[in-house]
Amino acid sequence: LKSYIGNEKNIRHSPWRMNLVCQFAHGLTVPEALKQLMFCQKVKAPLVAKVIRRTANLADIRDGFQPSQLEVSECFTTHGTHLKRLKIMGRGRSGKKLRRFSHIRLVLREIDFPTKILEATSINQKRKWLERLAIAREDYEKARVEKEELEELERLAAEVAEKQRKEKEAESAK
Numbered sequence: 001l002k003s004y005i006g007n008e009k010n011i012r013h014s015p016w017r018m019n020l021v022c023q024f025a026h027g028l029t030v031p032e033a034l035k036q037l038m039f040c041q042k043v044k045a046p047l048v049a050k051v052i053r054r055t056a057n058l059a060d061i062r063d064g065f066q067p068s069q070l071e072v073s074e075c076f077t078t079h080g081t082h083l084k085r086l087k088i089m090g091r092g093r094s095g096k097k098l099r100r101f102s103h104i105r106l107v108l109r110e111i112d113f114p115t116k117i118l119e120a121t122s123i124n125q126k127r128k129w130l131e132r133l134a135i136a137r138e139d140y141e142k143a144r145v146e147k148e149e150l151e152e153l154e155r156l157a158a159e160v161a162e163k164q165r166k167e168k169e170a171e172s173a174k
Contacts, residue, residue: 002063003073006055006106013044015077015102021048022075022104029132030056030067030108048075048104055108064147065110066139068132074107111136 011018021042025033030052037049052072059065080101087097113133120126 001110001112004055004059004108006051008051008104010080011102013102014100015079018044018077018102021045022077025052025072026075028072030070033072051104051106055106059108066136066143068136068139069111070108071111073109077102077104
């Protein structure tokens with residue numbers, strides 16, 4: 001099974017709060033994770049959704065995987081380098097304040113549908129995975145047809161350009 005790694009570095013947000021959003025998306029398929037993050041009330045949920053979309057696009061470019069064929073296998077945050085600031089307190093005292101930064105690491109993995117169907121414990125779970133498999137197959141077929149149409153149009157454009165070039169050469173030879 002293929003995996004695709006995405007990351008975002010130096011996000012000005014606390015790693016603990018960012019990890020809440022990352023854990024929310026962990027274990028879901030890509031369309032479900034994007035749908036859940038759209039309604040999540042956390043500030044950085046759109047950023048996590050952007051990283052998921054970017055990594056899914058990378059999978060499409062490299063190997064032609066559609067988002068419905070991928071799941072979020074890892075999503076977590078780590079500490080970045082902090083900015084140290086002065087915290088002024090009462091009675092002439094001072095302390096230090098840390099402006100925290102974080103990094104996101106995301107791994108999207110190809111879904112192994114037969115295994116998921118076999119591992120499902122109830123009939124409803126099996127039905128759900130079969131529906132997801134049907135959706136993934138439809139998306140793959142649509143993408144394949146679009147790719148073939150695009151290749152055909154590019155081939156026709158190259159033929160037209162070649163024909164125009166030959167006509168110009170024939171005119172210049174006269």
